[in-house]
Amino acid sequence: MRNVRGAKALSEYLESIGAPISESTIFTLLREKKIPHQRPAPRILIFNLDVIDEWLGVKS
Structure with missing residues (x-):
């Protein structure tokens, strides 16, 4: 199981796979x-x- 902790880490992961979502958008979601x-x-x-x-x- 692959986990990340926090919106910043998720945003960085999403950027790395070519699906950028900002931290503020993550918090909105x-x-x-x-x-x-x-x-x-x-x-x-x-x-x-x-x-x-x-x-x-x-x-x-």
């Missing part, structure tokens, strides 16, 4: 509950990159 994530504690965000790839429609 989080508020709208439109991006898959886990929040094990109030200020901690975990993104499973396999799930993110699926959400984007990227084939592994």
Whole structure:
């Protein structure tokens, strides 16, 4: 399972695969509950990159 912690790390990953999304857009998507994530504690965000790839429609 591939995970990253935080919106900045997710933004960097998305940039690296050619699907750039800014941190501010990620936070907007989080508020709208439109991006898959886990929040094990109030200020901690975990993104499973396999799930993110699926959400984007990227084939592994």
